[in-house]
Amino acid sequence: MGRRELKLLESRRLLTLLLAGVFLWSLSTVDWRGPLIHTGGLGAFLDFLASLFPPELSPGFLGLALSASWKTLAYAVAGITLAVLIGFPLGVIASGSVSGSPRMGLGLAVAVRLILAAMRSIHELVWAVLFVAAFGLSSMTVILALALPYGGILGRIYGELFNQVPEGPLRALRASGASPFRVLLYGRLPMALPDMLGYTFYRLECAIRSAAIMSFVGIRGLGYEIQLSLHDLLFDEVWTLLLFMVGMVVLVDMWSSRVRRSLVS
């Protein structure tokens, strides 16, 4: 007991030292010679803050913001549905729970987990930039770029959830002669489904943000309008769009947390 506590203390001290050292190093890489703030940057910042009172509220602009929000939502929903379609089968394989021979199942699971990790390691916008260079700009390219990293994360989580279900019911199913596929369908899937749903809904909120920044490759939506308004220095319009963004994320967050709460209780 005493020795374990000592070790804990040591690892904590090591951690503190590491974090402090790394922080100092990161500060040393900043170029402190030039001014950190633009000439006029402070003025622009105050301008930006002042533009919140009030934001642009003309009916015409509100309509534009609403239609931009819808576009962003549509991309997010399309991306997440494709991600579910990709992530679900990969998650099943990654859990290693469906296979006749255990050895082949394990090999396949490891391979799929590597693929999932590769999909996740590249940010959706980097995928989008690469896909646009390869396939040209279209909404399908961008949705594919969204669906890859999201499919990667969903596949990993689904796989973990399949493996976390209690063994008892599965054993009962196997004892009654169910095939691995049946065990999955009637055992693992129904038991993991609530958590899978909850997690997918949580990811929908992230997908909205990701869809918004697809404006960078030229996709219409909230990010696109924000870019245009920033370009024209119309900060009051920027605030309106930011508030629509916040409103949409808050709504989806409320929805998804209520889904998760109902699933738990």
Add this chain to the structure above:
Amino acid sequence: MMGNAPAFRLFRGRRRPMTFVRASLYGFVVLAFVSWGYILVVTDSGAADLVSAKTWSNAGNFIRQLIGVDSPTQPAYLVVDRWLVTGRLALDTLAMSVLAIVLTGVAVLPTFLPGARNVSNGDLGGAPSRLGTLFYHVLRLAFTLTRAVPELVWAMVIVFFLSPGIVPGAVALAVHNYGVVGRLSAEVVENLDPGPAKALRSAGASNLQMLIYSIFPQALPHFLTYLLYRWEVIIRTTVVVGFVSAGGLGREFRLSLSFFHYTDLALLIMWYLILVIAVDLLSAWLRRLVTGKG
């Protein structure tokens, strides 16, 4: 078949709570159909292009150019010099991510306690005060506002104020992650076991002592763990933020792409992947240190 029972129970058994989930599920399916309808019919979907031979031969060309098959010069990723030059940028990018995570931590540390409902309303000791309630609402609003807006949009705004380089990128990453980590940490405090705090209270501890000796140490490992998890997300996003803040790999990535220096692009992607893998491993190791299981 009787194996059907668990699925059946999930959707029919507990009547009231499940109806909301079911309605949400149906709602989502409708939303998905409408969204796909919009994308396939209204926007320039390019779905037809994805099955055309020309698109795939273009994509093949792009990959060949990334590898540098037909390039007259040596591919950048086979030149030691190019590795060193871009390595400097990779180091900048890593610094950006560290700076971002430190800024996030420094901002969240003093604000996540007053941002927790059970601290502000005095459940964990102390009397509820109007100031505490005000603080709570202001902080929650700040968490929501910063979290809802993606890093890249913050970066687009922040480059108006800060000189280009790694600092605006780090600040943009920190602003978004302030909301993410702040909210998660405040929720940890809200779900804390109040036992230790109450024990201190009954031993005569003041409010401040309770915060410092019970609540804070209980919440700290969770806070550090979230911060380290976010570091993994941040390192993936540094390149994206660098597109507009002109710092690290992101800037070079954009330039190589627009000048068609595709083998340079391949080299930058390699550095990006090296950074992502390194940070994933480092973060996992540090998280083990935090929980004391290292």
